[in-house]
Amino acid sequence: MLRRFSVAFLVAVLIAGCATSPTGRTQLMLVSESQAIAASRQAYLQEMDKYKREGKLVTDPAVLNRVRMITERLVAQAVQMRPDSRNWQWTVEVIDDPKNVNAWCMAGGRMAIYTGLLMKIDPTDDELAQVMGHEIAHALANHTAERMSTAMATQVGVIAAGVLSDKPAQTMAMAAVAAQLAVNLPNSRSQESEADRIGIELAARAGFNPHAAVTLWQKMAAYGGGKNPPQFLSTHPSDAARQQALAALVNKMMPYYQAPGPRPTFPVRVGAAAV
Numbered sequence: 591m592l593r594r595f596s597v598a599f600l601v602a603v604l605i606a607g608c609a610t611s612p613t614g615r616t617q618l619m620l621v622s623e624s625q626a627i628a629a630s631r632q633a634y635l636q637e638m639d640k641y642k643r644e645g646k647l648v649t650d651p652a653v654l655n656r657v658r659m660i661t662e663r664l665v666a667q668a669v670q671m672r673p674d675s676r677n678w679q680w681t682v683e684v685i686d687d688p689k690n691v692n693a694w695c696m697a698g699g700r701m702a703i704y705t706g707l708l709m710k711i712d713p714t715d716d717e718l719a720q721v722m723g724h725e726i727a728h729a730l731a732n733h734t735a736e737r738m739s740t741a742m743a744t745q746v747g748v749i750a751a752g753v754l755s756d757k758p759a760q761t762m763a764m765a766a767v768a769a770q771l772a773v774n775l776p777n778s779r780s781q782e783s784e785a786d787r788i789g790i791e792l793a794a795r796a797g798f799n800p801h802a803a804v805t806l807w808q809k810m811a812a813y814g815g816g817k818n819p820p821q822f823l824s825t826h827p828s829d830a831a832r833q834q835a836l837a838a839l840v841n842k843m844m845p846y847y848q849a850p851g852p853r854p855t856f857p858v859r860v861g862a863a864a865v
C-alpha cells in the first residue's frame with residue numbers, strides 16, 4: 591500500500607513537474623531553477639574546496655587569463671539573451687586533472703574546465719569558446735534543473751529525502767548531491783541540440799568563428815575513437831547527425847561573427863576558489 595501511494599505520489603510530482611524549454615520542448619521539473627541554483631552553489635563550493643585542498647585549482651595567470659578573455663565575452667552575450675542571468679554568480683575554475691577531458695556549467699553560472707580538455711584536445715580560442723558557449727547554453731536553458739530532476743527521479747533515496755523531508759538543511763544537502771550527480775549525467779539528444787544551437791550563437795555574437803564548432807567536435811570524435819572516450823563525450827553524446835546539424839548552422843551564424851565593432855565583456859570570477 592505504501593508502495594502504491596509512493597508511485598501515485600511520484601506520478602503526481604512528475605505531472606506537476608513538467609515545464610517548457612526555450613525551444614518549446616517539455617521538460618521534467620521536480621526542482622525549480624532557483625532551487626537548482628542554490629543547490630548548485632553548495633555543490634560547487636564543496637567540490638572546489640576539495641580541489642583547493644588537493645592543490646588542484648590552476649593558478650597559472652596565462653591559463654586563467656585565456657579562460658577569462660573567452661568566458662567574459664560569452665557571458666556578455668548570455669546576459670543579453672537572458673537578462674535575469676546578469677544576477678548569477680558567474681565563476682569559472684580550471685581544475686588540474688590531465689586525464690579528464692571535460693567542462694561544465696551549473697545552474698547560476700558556475701563553471702569548470704579540466705586541464706585534460708586543454709591538453710588532449712588542444713583547442714584554439716575559437717574552439718574553446720564553442721565548448722564554454724555550449725556549457726553556458728545548458729545553464730541558460732535550465733538543463734541543470736532538468737538533470738537534477740532526472741537524478742532525483744532515478745535515485746529513490748535522494749527523492750525520498752529531498753522531496754519529503756521537512757528539514758530544510760537535509761533537503762538542501764540532498765539537492766546538492768543531485769546537483770553534483772546532474773553534472774555527470776549524460777545530456778539527452780534534445781538537450782544537446784538546444785545547447786548546440788544556443789551555444790554557437792553566443793560564441794558567434796561574442797566574435798568567435800562558428801566554423802570552430804565543427805572542428806571542435808571533429809577533434810573530440812577523433813580523440814574519443816581511442817580506448818578511453820573522454821568524459822565530455824559520455825555526458826555530451828555525439829554522432830554524425832550532430833556534426834551535420836552544427837555545420838548547417840555555421841552560415842546562419844556568420845553575420846553575427848562578422849559584425850563590426852569591439853565585443854562587450856561581462857565580469858566573471860576566474861580562479862577565485864570558494865565563492
Ligand SMILES: [Zn+2]
Pocket residue numbers: 724728777781782785825826
Ligand atoms: Zn552538452
